[in-house]
Amino acid sequence: MSAQALSDRCGELGLLLPRPVLSNLENGRRDSISLGEVLILAAALDVPPLQLVVPVGYCEDIEILPDLRVPVWDAAKWIDGESRPVIRMNDKGLRISFDGEPTIADYYRAHDAAIKSWRLLLERMTEAISRGETASAKTYEAAASRSVAEIASVRHRIHARGLLVPPAPSELTNLPAPEQSAGLPE
Numbered sequence: 351m352s353a354q355a356l357s358d359r360c361g362e363l364g365l366l367l368p369r370p371v372l373s374n375l376e377n378g379r380r381d382s383i384s385l386g387e388v389l390i391l392a393a394a395l396d397v398p399p400l401q402l403v404v405p406v407g408y409c410e411d412i413e414i415l416p417d418l419r420v421p422v423w424d425a426a427k428w429i430d431g432e433s434r435p436v437i438r439m440n441d442k443g444l445r446i447s448f449d450g451e452p453t454i455a456d457y458y459r460a461h462d463a464a465i466k467s468w469r470l471l472l473e474r475m476t477e478a479i480s481r482g483e484t485a486s487a488k489t490y491e492a493a494a495s496r497s498v499a500e501i502a503s504v505r506h507r508i509h510a511r512g513l514l515v516p517p518a519p520s521e522l523t524n525l526p527a528p529e530q531s532a533g534l535p536e
Contacts, residue, residue: 351395359394367391400430418444431455454513461504461516468497469519502526 351359353369353376360367365386374380392399404412404426411419414428415437424446427433432455433448475490501518502525508515509528518525 356391356394360390363390363393365390400426404429414446415444418446420446424448454511457504457508457511457513458516461501461508464497464501464504465519468494468501471497498522498525502528 353372357367357369357372367387367390371380375383388399388402392402395402400406404422406422406426409422412422412425413419414425418437420428424433428435428448431453434451434453435446435448437444437446439445471490471494475487475494478484478487478490501522505515505518505525505528515528
């Protein structure tokens with residue numbers, strides 16, 4: 351895509367980025383870029399914003415802090431919330447490692463996964479019913495019920511962390527409110 355085409359596309363999306371600005375960014379003559387500009391550029395280029403910040407697949411490592419380089423995939427996991435960095439100073443300078451503690455993003459990913467699992471089980475239950483497989487349908491129904499409990503549990507954990515709980519699927523009208531599910535496993 352030419353710089354002018356990219357500039358035009360950014361304008362269509364609501365933020366004018368003139369061609370000279372894009373050229374300065376590309377050539378390193380502009381030393382900063384706003385988050386809004388990153389998001390518009392990502393939308394205009396039809397790539398995830400993360401790809402503009404961390405060039406996964408295009409280099410081995412990246413400087414994430416002055417004089418601190420990490421493998422590009424580790425940087426991407428940090429930026430997208432998949433891992434949490436532990437940064438320490440030692441005699442060789444700054445060092446980073448990634449701990450195994452859950453991140454905020456992990457809670458929301460678990461919520462999405464539980465809902466996806468529940469919907470898949472309902473779909474399989476419906477298919478089993480349509481084929482007249484009563485035993486299989488009951489097995490899927492029981493699994494879907496356990497999946498609803500998992501959704502409620504994840505929602506409770508999100509609430510317990512003081513985070514905003516994502517909306518529940520409209521089909522789950524009897525799902526307890528996160529603050530009412532204190533007896534659920536952590």
